[in-house]
Amino acid sequence: MQKNILLLFVAILIFACKPEVKNDGESAILYGNIEKHVAELASDKYKGRAPMSDAEPLVLDYLSTQMKQIGLEGANKGSYFQEVPILSITSKLSDALDFDTPTGKQSFNKLNEYVAFSQKVEEEMLLQNSEVIFAGFGITAPEFDRDDFAGVDVKGKTIIVFVNDPGYGTSDDYFKGNTMTYYGRWTYKFEEAARRGAKACFIVHETGPAGYPWGVVRNNGETTKLFLDSEDGYKNRCSFEGWITKESAEKLFKACGYNFDELKQKAISKDFNPFELNAKASAKITSTFKKGTSKNVCGLIKGTTKPDEVVVYTAHWDHLGVGTPVNGDSIYNGATDNASAVSWMLEIARAFKSGKQPERSLLFLAVTSEESGLLGSGYYAENPFFPMNKTVACINTDVILFIGKFKDVTVTGYGHSELDNLLAEEAKKQGRYIAQDPNPENGMFFRSDHFPFMKKGVPAIFAKGYIEAESYGKEKTLELISDYWENTYHKPTDEYHAETADLNGLVQDAKLFYNVGLRLANSVAWPVWNNGSEFKAVREQSLEH
Numbered sequence: 004m005q006k007n008i009l010l011l012f013v014a015i016l017i018f019a020c021k022p023e024v025k026n027d028g029e030s031a032i033l034y035g036n037i038e039k040h041v042a043e044l045a046s047d048k049y050k051g052r053a054p055m056s057d058a059e060p061l062v063l064d065y066l067s068t069q070m071k072q073i074g075l076e077g078a079n080k081g082s083y084f085q086e087v088p089i090l091s092i093t094s095k096l097s098d099a100l101d102f103d104t105p106t107g108k109q110s111f112n113k114l115n116e117y118v119a120f121s122q123k124v125e126e127e128m129l130l131q132n133s134e135v136i137f138a139g140f141g142i143t144a145p146e147f148d149r150d151d152f153a154g155v156d157v158k159g160k161t162i163i164v165f166v167n168d169p170g171y172g173t174s175d176d177y178f179k180g181n182t183m184t185y186y187g188r189w190t191y192k193f194e195e196a197a198r199r200g201a202k203a204c205f206i207v208h209e210t211g212p213a214g215y216p217w218g219v220v221r222n223n224g225e226t227t228k229l230f231l232d233s234e235d236g237y238k239n240r241c242s243f244e245g246w247i248t249k250e251s252a253e254k255l256f257k258a259c260g261y262n263f264d265e266l267k268q269k270a271i272s273k274d275f276n277p278f279e280l281n282a283k284a285s286a287k288i289t290s291t292f293k294k295g296t297s298k299n300v301c302g303l304i305k306g307t308t309k310p311d312e313v314v315v316y317t318a319h320w321d322h323l324g325v326g327t328p329v330n331g332d333s334i335y336n337g338a339t340d341n342a343s344a345v346s347w348m349l350e351i352a353r354a355f356k357s358g359k360q361p362e363r364s365l366l367f368l369a370v371t372s373e374e375s376g377l378l379g380s381g382y383y384a385e386n387p388f389f390p391m392n393k394t395v396a397c398i399n400t401d402v403i404l405f406i407g408k409f410k411d412v413t414v415t416g417y418g419h420s421e422l423d424n425l426l427a428e429e430a431k432k433q434g435r436y437i438a439q440d441p442n443p444e445n446g447m448f449f450r451s452d453h454f455p456f457m458k459k460g461v462p463a464i465f466a467k468g469y470i471e472a473e474s475y476g477k478e479k480t481l482e483l484i485s486d487y488w489e490n491t492y493h494k495p496t497d498e499y500h501a502e503t504a505d506l507n508g509l510v511q512d513a514k515l516f517y518n519v520g521l522r523l524a525n526s527v528a529w530p531v532w533n534n535g536s537e538f539k540a541v542r543e544q545s546l547e548h
Contacts, residue, residue, distance in 0.1 A: 028358025028521070032350050032513045037506055040069070040346035044320070045338035045499040052337060053324025054229055054297035054372045055089055062320055066300040066369050069349055074356040075302030078366055078388055085299040087371055087382045088232040090292065094120055096225060097287035100205075100247070102135065104258035104282045111251045117205070118224040119245030121288055124236030128290075130161065130243055132283040133202055138162040139270035139277060140169055141192040141204065147178055148273070155277045158200035161243070161284040163252070164192055167212035169271045171444050177273070182443035187212075190376065190449075193244040203243035203284065207252040214445030219493045220246050222327050229375035231382060232294055243286060255282065297321075297371040299379045301388070304355055306363040306524065313364040313389040314523045315461075316351060316516075317380060317399040317452040318344035319373030323493060332495035339487075339497055343403035345369055347513050354517045361524035363395060370452050373401075380452035384459050391456075392545040396422060396523055396530055397463040398516055399453035402492070405504035406475065406483060408511050409468025411438040416448040419536045420462035422519075429518045433511065438470050441481065460541030462530045464519065468508045 043049075043065065050058040067083040077083040099110040100117040111117040121128055139151035141164030149169070168187035170178030178184050185191050189206055196204035210216045230237070247255075253263040259280045269275055300320065306312065322337025336342075352367045366388065370379030387394065412430045417423055417439045427437045440447060448454070453463035469484070471477040491497050523530070529546070532539035 028354035028356075029514050029517055031354045031357035032510060032517065034506055034510050036353065037346045037350050037509050037513065038501070040349055041338060041342045041506065041509075042499050042501065044342035044345060045336045047334050047336070051324040051326070051335040052320060052322045054321050054375070055091055055295050056324050058324070059297060063298055063300060066320060066345070070300070070302035070352070070367070073302070073349065073353045075304060075352055075367060078301035078303035078368075083300055083302060085301055085383065085386070086296045087299060087379050089295055089297050089372065089378065090124070090230045090232045091227055091295060092120070092122065092230065092290050092292055093227040094225065094288050094290040099286075100245075101285045102255055102258070102282045103132065103285075104255070105260065106258045109255050109258050111247060114221050114224045116251045117245060117247045118220050119203075119205070119243045119286065119288060120228055121242055121244060121290065122230050122233075122237040122240045123242055124292055125242075126290060128242040128288045130203055130284050130286040132285060133159070133161040135161045135163060135280040135282040135284050136277055137266065137280050138164050139275045140165050140167070140186070141195055141206075142168060142186045143195060144186050151275060151277055152199055153276060157196070159202050161203040161205065162196055162201050163205050163207065163247075163255075163280065165212075165267065165270055166206050166209055167444060167446075169273075171212045173271060179443075183446035183448070185449055187444075188446050188449050193241060196244075197240045201241050203245070203286075204241050205243070205245045205247050207249060208246045209249050212444055214442065214447070214488075215492065216489060217248055222323075222493060224327075226323070226326055229297070229372050229378060231378050243288065255280075258282070297379070299371055299383055300369040302352060302367045304352070304361065304365040306365075307360050308362045310364050311389070312393050312395055313366050314395050314520050315366045315368055315397045315456070316348050316520065317368045317370060317397055317456075318348040319371070319379065319401070319452055320345050320369045321371050321374055321379075323374055329495050335493065335495055336498045338499040339404055340402045340492065341373070342499070343405070343509060344400045347400060347403065347509055347516070350513045351517045351520065354513070355520075361521065363524040364389070365520065365524055373452055377452055377455055381455040384455035391459040391461055394456070394461045397453050397456040397461050398520055399451055399463060399465050400467045400512065400516070401451040401465070403467050403509055403512065404469070404483070404487060405499075405506055406472045406480070406508065407505040408473045408507045409435065410471040410473055411436055411468060412466050412515065413438045413440060413469035414464070414466040415440045416465055418533060419457075419538065420530055420532045422462050422464050422530050425522060425530070426464055426466060426519055429515055429522070432518075433515060435468070435515075441470055457538050458541070460538055460545050462532060462538075462542070464516075467512055472508070474505070
């Protein structure tokens, strides 16, 4: 162990003291190139870039052609593609989710008041008079001395849980305060419900702690959903994984003799215990299934002296495709989410090809199915071209707003690794400062394609200009951010309009992260996790092999 610590210390010194490499490719990064990619990928031609849709071949052709023209090699043994096995599930919900309560039936209409889905490969799933348990936040976290299932058997039953975790809106000394932990993510809650054997799990939606309005949940209601294919047909998942609105929860709790706010305070309490709600739930899901493949698109620049070591850039190419019409528009173009970041990555790749070839390899990975749960990046992390203990770092971005240059570089998941220091050094050269995510309760740290790498122990950067645009100032920028999440995110309004968009922030970030990658690619050091990061032990163990 002492030897490993010594090696890490030496690596840090080498990393910090190595002379800067001349930024000989930065000047190649051009506004016009980035705009070309954004305008193309966000156009109606690609129908919202849904994986496994008729539009996917068009997206794959465009991205692979651009990589070829840039001069990247096919990263997968000469191929520009990595096949990702996908299970497509299209479900229809019963018109209502019904609860029989002591004061009568409460019926919640689909999409407007409840949404549900299932990963199970079963054509019909029924919830029939299922006993209902209120399980707080649906969390089992020994390190926080928390078990929302203590003393209650939820096997075969329906559980109701709050979104986020008990730290939200409370002091920083419980969980992580307003910074969402993985326990607060909806994905975790469904996973834990399944581990407990629950038949159904419904999360109570609230815009603040969820990080997005009900409209985002609604728009994903009866759409086709994608999952990585599973040999066992996800037989151990809950039959119903869903959401109910806050207003619906208020009605349900009241019908069972409880007050919403009082139950919320009970759930937040460190000594919370779950209990039966004296209600029975009924609903139905019918599903059809299709198996197929989507593809990651991958280009490579081989390193000159350490070609077996790699720095990875990631950006997801997919969006939501064609969905529920909003004001007559059903194409969810995804200009900011995520044509922006794909364009950012392509231009960084072109910058590297315009400069001196790096010592370490560089992988540019445009992944599929991020919107379905990080499927493409998750699949790559399990089936990498370079072993994870040879992967130096992952540099990722997502959802870049078109409001010009930024004074800040906002880091989501700040404090996990020494990459923050490297980023701060490069940001300072642009006259910018490092900021932390202003909305850590959104759990964005767990919602983009760096996360599968981090779970494998690879240090990652997830950052962008965000909270202080030069042209608007911080207060106005934060207003624009709020408006974006309310009116643009995951809606057909996420389109590219050349007459109003200002992509200089994208250019600025492309130059910044080119320089960060350049230093990593020409270093002999391995950036390390900070003490206290849950990913540190995974990395240290992998480097021993």
